[in-house]
Amino acid sequence: MYSKEHKEYLKKIKINKFLIRLSQLLIVFLIIFIWQFAADKNLINTFISSSPKAIINTIINLYKDETLFHHIWITFYEVIISFLIATIGGIIIASILWRYKFISKVIDPYLTMLNSLPKVSLGPIIIIIAGASTKSIIIMALFISIIITIINVTQAFETTDKNKIRLLQSFKAKPYQIFFKLILPSNYNNLINVCKVNIGLVFIGVIMGEFLVSKAGIGYLIMYGSQVFNLNLVMTGVILLAIMASLMYYLIIFIEKKFQK
Amino acid sequence: MNILKVQNLRKAYHTKTNEILAVKDFSFNLKQGEFVAIVGPSGCGKSTILSILCGLDKASSGKIEIDKNLKFGYMLQGDNLFEWRTIYKNCLIGLELENKLTKENINYVNKLLDTYGLKEFKKSYPSNLSGGMRQRVSLIRTLATKPDILFLDEPFSALDYQTRLAVSDDVYQIIKKEKKSAIMITHDISEAISMADKVIVLSKRPSTIKNIYEIKLTNKSTPIQNRKAKEFAYYYDKIWKDIDYHV
Ligand SMILES: Nc1ncnc2c1ncn2[C@@H]1O[C@H](COP(=O)(O)OP(=O)(O)OP(=O)(O)O)[C@@H](O)[C@H]1O
Ligand SMILES: [Mg+2]
Numbered sequence: 001m002y003s004k005e006h007k008e009y010l011k012k013i014k015i016n017k018f019l020i021r022l023s024q025l026l027i028v029f030l031i032i033f034i035w036q037f038a039a040d041k042n043l044i045n046t047f048i049s050s051s052p053k054a055i056i057n058t059i060i061n062l063y064k065d066e067t068l069f070h071h072i073w074i075t076f077y078e079v080i081i082s083f084l085i086a087t088i089g090g091i092i093i094a095s096i097l098w099r100y101k102f103i104s105k106v107i108d109p110y111l112t113m114l115n116s117l118p119k120v121s122l123g124p125i126i127i128i129i130a131g132a133s134t135k136s137i138i139i140m141a142l143f144i145s146i147i148i149t150i151i152n153v154t155q156a157f158e159t160t161d162k163n164k165i166r167l168l169q170s171f172k173a174k175p176y177q178i179f180f181k182l183i184l185p186s187n188y189n190n191l192i193n194v195c196k197v198n199i200g201l202v203f204i205g206v207i208m209g210e211f212l213v214s215k216a217g218i219g220y221l222i223m224y225g226s227q228v229f230n231l232n233l234v235m236t237g238v239i240l241l242a243i244m245a246s247l248m249y250y251l252i253i254f255i256e257k258k259f260q261k
Numbered sequence: 262m263n264i265l266k267v268q269n270l271r272k273a274y275h276t277k278t279n280e281i282l283a284v285k286d287f288s289f290n291l292k293q294g295e296f297v298a299i300v301g302p303s304g305c306g307k308s309t310i311l312s313i314l315c316g317l318d319k320a321s322s323g324k325i326e327i328d329k330n331l332k333f334g335y336m337l338q339g340d341n342l343f344e345w346r347t348i349y350k351n352c353l354i355g356l357e358l359e360n361k362l363t364k365e366n367i368n369y370v371n372k373l374l375d376t377y378g379l380k381e382f383k384k385s386y387p388s389n390l391s392g393g394m395r396q397r398v399s400l401i402r403t404l405a406t407k408p409d410i411l412f413l414d415e416p417f418s419a420l421d422y423q424t425r426l427a428v429s430d431d432v433y434q435i436i437k438k439e440k441k442s443a444i445m446i447t448h449d450i451s452e453a454i455s456m457a458d459k460v461i462v463l464s465k466r467p468s469t470i471k472n473i474y475e476i477k478l479t480n481k482s483t484p485i486q487n488r489k490a491k492e493f494a495y496y497y498d499k500i501w502k503d504i505d506y507h508v
Binding site: 161163164166167168169170171172173177181182185186188 | 312315317333334335337338339341343345354355357358359406
């Protein structure tokens with residue numbers, strides 16, 4: 001049983017948390033309200049800035065056309081595939097670089113160069129090689145996220161406590177044992193952070209890819225909308241993206257909490 | 262009987278900018294069941310010697326003869342517990358790595374945890390333990406693989422004075438009871454005299470042996486009791502002068 005003081009403390013935390021959530025919701029409603037109000041009163045040009053009502057209508061229409069979930073699914077699929085390949089592939093490559101320092105030193109300047117290269121510039125080349133297809137989009141997203149994943153994960157692995165490595169070596173641990181017993185678990189938080197960054201990067205890559213070779217997906221909706229001057233569609237695409245991106249971000253946080261137990 | 266023979270050990274570290282001679286000349290023998298303490302000024306090469314003896318580093322030159330059948334247990338400076346493992350799992354890491362998670366070995370670890378007052382903390386994580394408890398876990402982790410020679414690198418440096426006395430008493434008894442041989446590095450002259458059969462005093466870097474003292478105390482018993490022996494002050498004075506802290 002908690003003391004009275006502790007109960008009050010817990011209550012205070014709860015109330016504080018509630019107030020934060022409430023304020024966050026209020027901000028959303030306030031923005032929607034002001035936006036709609038300004039649109040109704042013709043304070044803003046709805047042709048360019050759209051309006052909440054128009055966006056909801058667009059979503060409903062997309063749903064009635066049975067294309068809403070198709071587009072969402074296409075983008076989601078591309079994001080998940082690229083995310084998994086970039087994250088897992090990046091970690092595997094980083095592990096190899098951790099194990100073989102020589103290779104790591106050799107390719108270091110190339111990684112740095114690739115990292116600072118604006119990846120969009122590779123778009124046309126990728127499309128020529130892989131064709132105007134989903135494949136190009138995934139490759140695009142991969143390029144954007146895997147290089148930085150490799151760099152960040154290698155760096156994290158390198159900073160593992162040297163004394164702990166020596167401790168394991170004193171038990172005659174083999175490199176793979178050091179990797180699985182120490183390097184991986186001690187960098188758990190770093191890896192989760194890499195995942196969080198990657199979700200954002202992969203989204204950028206996928207949308208960029210969809211802009212370039214669009215047949216379907218949210219990026220396609222936005223591109224198509226801008227070409228036919230249907231700004232409602234563009235705004236709808238942006239809003240859908242924002243929702244998807246934050247949902248995936250929270251999914252990672254959820255997984256993080258689950259595994260921490 | 263000597264179980265470890267070291268002759269003219271020398272170790273230089275090479276970095277891009279210079280070469281550091283850490284150990285110039287170090288020779289000694291360790292007998293079965295003997296407890297040897299090494300003292301010396303900070304940075305003189307004590308840790309270096311220890312890591313070479315237990316095979317983690319290579320000597321630049323010199324000869325080390327060790328009975329191949331003997332097993333080493335190395336306790337590093339600092340406890341190096343894995344924060345994401347429970348106390349129990351921390352103690353088992355050596356056995357895991359050596360693929361020796363047999364029932365017998367696990368029982369032995371449980372017994373050690375029980376004996377050293379950590380039974381209730383088996384499922385806790387290191388962050389919930391005090392410095393003294395963490396140090397004991399670190400020792401149990403080392404003992405779990407049943408080493409014949411223990412290499413202890415300032416095992417108690419993280420502890421406050423009271424705990425330090427208590428834990429060093431514990432550790433001493435464990436080592437004697439389990440009939441292990443041990444080499445311990447310490448900064449604390451009293452600790453060295455009260456625990457060891459032999460104290461090796463090192464010079465400043467590059468280290469050589471300045472003196473070796475066979476510690477002969479009347480009524481030798483536990484480290485805390487030993488501090489009261491009448492020869493204690495004599496050894497303390499000698500070693501203090503050898504180390505010559507005024508730099
Ligand atoms: N990996 C290394 N590379 C280069 N120099 C090193 C390395 N390890 C140790 N040294 C140098 O060798 C010398 C001896 O180091 P060592 O850690 O053995 O000293 P120590 O006696 O254990 O010191 P302390 O009492 O502070 O623990 C120091 O001057 C240190 O700078
Ligand atoms: Mg040291």
